[in-house]
Amino acid sequence: MSENTGEVVGENVSENLGEVLIDAHGVSKKFASYHRRATSLKERLVRQEQTESDVFWALKGVDLQVHRGETVGLIGPNGSGKSTLLKVLSGILRPNDGQVKVTGRVSSLLELGAGFDGELTGRENIYLNAALLGVPRSVTDGLFDEIVEFSELGEFIEFPVKHYSSGMYVRLGFSVAVHIDPDILIIDEVLAVGDAAFQKKCLDRIADFQKRGKAILFVSHSAGLIEQLCNRAVLLSHGQVIFDGRPGEAVAQLNHVLGVDRVESEKGEIATVTEMNILDPVSGEAIDEFQCGASVVVQGVIDWNEPLPAGAKLSLHLTSPADKDPVIEIEPLWHFVPAGEISPGQSQFEWVIDALPDMPGDFTLNLGVYTQEILIAHGRIGGVRLQGATRRTIGGALTLEHPQTTLKRA
Amino acid sequence: MKRAMRGNVQTRLRTELISQLVRKDLKVKYQGSSLGFIWSLANPIILLAVYSFVFAFVFPNSMPQFGLFLMSGVLIWNFFTMAVSGAAGSILGNAGLVKKVPFPHSALPLASVGFAGVQVALQYLVLIAAFFVFRMPPFRPHLLLLIPALVVALTLTIGLGFFTAASTVQLRDTQHILEVVLFAWFWLTPIIYSASMVNKQIAKAGFTFPGHGLLSWAYYLNPMAGVVVAFQRALYGVVFYPGTHDLLLPSDSVFFYVKALGIGFVVALFVLVLGVRKFRRLSADFAQDL
Numbered sequence: 001m002s003e004n005t006g007e008v009v010g011e012n013v014s015e016n017l018g019e020v021l022i023d024a025h026g027v028s029k030k031f032a033s034y035h036r037r038a039t040s041l042k043e044r045l046v047r048q049e050q051t052e053s054d055v056f057w058a059l060k061g062v063d064l065q066v067h068r069g070e071t072v073g074l075i076g077p078n079g080s081g082k083s084t085l086l087k088v089l090s091g092i093l094r095p096n097d098g099q100v101k102v103t104g105r106v107s108s109l110l111e112l113g114a115g116f117d118g119e120l121t122g123r124e125n126i127y128l129n130a131a132l133l134g135v136p137r138s139v140t141d142g143l144f145d146e147i148v149e150f151s152e153l154g155e156f157i158e159f160p161v162k163h164y165s166s167g168m169y170v171r172l173g174f175s176v177a178v179h180i181d182p183d184i185l186i187i188d189e190v191l192a193v194g195d196a197a198f199q200k201k202c203l204d205r206i207a208d209f210q211k212r213g214k215a216i217l218f219v220s221h222s223a224g225l226i227e228q229l230c231n232r233a234v235l236l237s238h239g240q241v242i243f244d245g246r247p248g249e250a251v252a253q254l255n256h257v258l259g260v261d262r263v264e265s266e267k268g269e270i271a272t273v274t275e276m277n278i279l280d281p282v283s284g285e286a287i288d289e290f291q292c293g294a295s296v297v298v299q300g301v302i303d304w305n306e307p308l309p310a311g312a313k314l315s316l317h318l319t320s321p322a323d324k325d326p327v328i329e330i331e332p333l334w335h336f337v338p339a340g341e342i343s344p345g346q347s348q349f350e351w352v353i354d355a356l357p358d359m360p361g362d363f364t365l366n367l368g369v370y371t372q373e374i375l376i377a378h379g380r381i382g383g384v385r386l387q388g389a390t391r392r393t394i395g396g397a398l399t400l401e402h403p404q405t406t407l408k409r410a
Numbered sequence: 411m412k413r414a415m416r417g418n419v420q421t422r423l424r425t426e427l428i429s430q431l432v433r434k435d436l437k438v439k440y441q442g443s444s445l446g447f448i449w450s451l452a453n454p455i456i457l458l459a460v461y462s463f464v465f466a467f468v469f470p471n472s473m474p475q476f477g478l479f480l481m482s483g484v485l486i487w488n489f490f491t492m493a494v495s496g497a498a499g500s501i502l503g504n505a506g507l508v509k510k511v512p513f514p515h516s517a518l519p520l521a522s523v524g525f526a527g528v529q530v531a532l533q534y535l536v537l538i539a540a541f542f543v544f545r546m547p548p549f550r551p552h553l554l555l556l557i558p559a560l561v562v563a564l565t566l567t568i569g570l571g572f573f574t575a576a577s578t579v580q581l582r583d584t585q586h587i588l589e590v591v592l593f594a595w596f597w598l599t600p601i602i603y604s605a606s607m608v609n610k611q612i613a614k615a616g617f618t619f620p621g622h623g624l625l626s627w628a629y630y631l632n633p634m635a636g637v638v639v640a641f642q643r644a645l646y647g648v649v650f651y652p653g654t655h656d657l658l659l660p661s662d663s664v665f666f667y668v669k670a671l672g673i674g675f676v677v678a679l680f681v682l683v684l685g686v687r688k689f690r691r692l693s694a695d696f697a698q699d700l
Contacts, residue, residue: 092511136422
C-alpha cells in the first residue's frame, strides 16, 4: 500500500545541538483490532483505524531525538501514528518494542480539556491539572494569578468549566501547560481551536520557550505553522519516520505521500468499497491536485457481498483532519440505491461533483454506504488538498451502473 | 540519600494529587444538593433509627441497643465496600484522564479509598454522638483496638482496591462479580449477628470432629471478621448479655481480638502484595486497554 521504503531521508538541520531530552529508539506500538459487527464500523470510520489483520502496528521502529532548544513538528496523514507517538513519548502508552528516554518534566496537551473535570470551576481545575502534572500545591499557588491572566478567563475562572467554550478550554489548558515550567512541551493539534489573538499569544509563548532552551514537539495539520515555527519536522507515514529534516521539505514530502497513498477502505460484511478514485472529468485520468471550483468525478467500485438490503443509500462528504464531522456535504446528501436493479456482485459508481468548494485546505473525501442509517461500508480518499481562493454545499449527480450481464462472482 | 529525598518528594506529590482527587469527588458528589455533606451524616442517623426500631419492636432481640451493635460494625463494612467498589471502577471511570494525561495511576484507586474514608469517618462521629445519647460513651482502653483494626481494614481495602481496579480494565465483569462477592462476604462477616454465635455453632459441631478450635480461628482468615469484632469490642463494648456470663461478643480477652486481627493482617497483607503487583503489571497498558 505504501510506497515508502522505510528509509529516512533528509538531513539533520539543527546545528549546535543541545542535550538530548527525548530519545526514542526503534519504538514500535501495536494495537489489537477487534472484528466487530457492522454497527461499530461507524465508530471505526471516526477513529480512522485500519483492520487488515488482528494486529495493527501504529508505530514501526520509530527513531526520534529531540534536543534542548529544538522545536519539532510532527506531520503525516491521518492514522500515520502521530498521536500514538506523542502518547508514547509522554508516557501514556507503553511501546511494545524499543526504548524511550525522556529527561526533564513533560507537559502535554493531547486533547481539548484533558485533565479537566466539567463540574469543577476553572480555579479548581487549575489545581487539579497541576497536581496531575506533578506540580506541588505551593508552587501552583504562586503561579495561579499568572495562569488566570494568561488564559484571559477573568471572572469565568470561578465558573464550572462545563460551561466553557472550546476556545476557553484551550486557553486554560495551554495556560496551565506553559506555566508549570516544563522542559518539554508536547502539543497535539489543540491550538487550532483558539481565536487568532490567542493563537498569536500562544505562538509568542512558544517562541519564548524556544529562547529559553525548552524542547517542543507538536502535531499540526497546518503546513504554514510548521514552516513558521519549527526548526525541524518529522514526517510519519504508516507508523514509520519517512522524513526528518527541514520543515519545508517535510511538508513537500507530506504532499507527495498524500498524493500517492490515499485510498482506504474497510471490508464490511454486506458491502465493501473496493476502489475509489478522483478523476478529471475531461481526460478521465486520476488527479492529485485539486483546484477550488474545479469539477471532478469520484469513481469507484462497490462489492455487494450479500443481496442488497432494502433502503441502501450512498452519501459523499468531505471531512477535515481536525474535525470528524463532515465539513462539506455534497448534495444531494443521500442517494438511494435501487434495490430491484442491483444484485450481489460488483457495481461501479460515478459521482460527478460540479465544483469543488471555495475552501482551501486539506480534506478527506468519504463515501459511506448506509442501510437504515447504519454505516455498512465506507471508502476514503485522504489528502485532498484544495488549492486556490464559502459555500457549505455543492451540487453533484450520481449514476450507478450495474453490469447485470457481466455479473461475475469470485 | 538523594534517591530517598526524591522518593519523599514523589510521595508528597502523590499525596497532594490524591487529596485533590478526593476533594474533586466530594465536591462533585454534593454539587447541587443544598444540604451538601449533611446527607452523609443523615445516612447513619436514619440507619440507626430504622435498625433500632426494627430490632426493638419487630424482631425483639436480647442484645442491648442492638442498633448500636449493628452500627459499630456496619460502618467499617460500608467503608470497605464503598472504597473497594469505588476503586474497582476508578480507572474505567476516569478513562478520559488515563488516556490523555500522564500521571501515576495508583492515585485513582487510592483516591476512592480516601473518598470513602472521609465519608465514613464523619459517620463514625455521628455514631459516637449516638453512643452518648444512649448513655454508652465508648471511652475505654479498648478504643486502642481501633488502631490495628484500621491498619488491617486499610491494608485489605487498598489491596483489594488495586486488584479490582486493574481487573476491571481487563474484564468489565469484575464489577458485577465483585457485587456478588461483597454480598456473600457481608453475611460471612459478623456484622448483623455476633461472632459469639458462630463460636457456639462451631463448638456444638466440635463434638463430632477434632480440631474445632482451629476452625474457630479459621473464621478470622476473613480479615473483615477480625476488624468488625474489634470495632464492636471498642465501640459497643457490651461483652456479656446483661446479667449473665453468656458471651455476646466473641471474647472477654483483649488478646483474642489482637490475635484475630493478626490473622487477618497476614491475609490482608497477602492481598495487598497481590493487588499492588497486579496493578503495577497492568497499569502501563491502561491507556491502551480502556
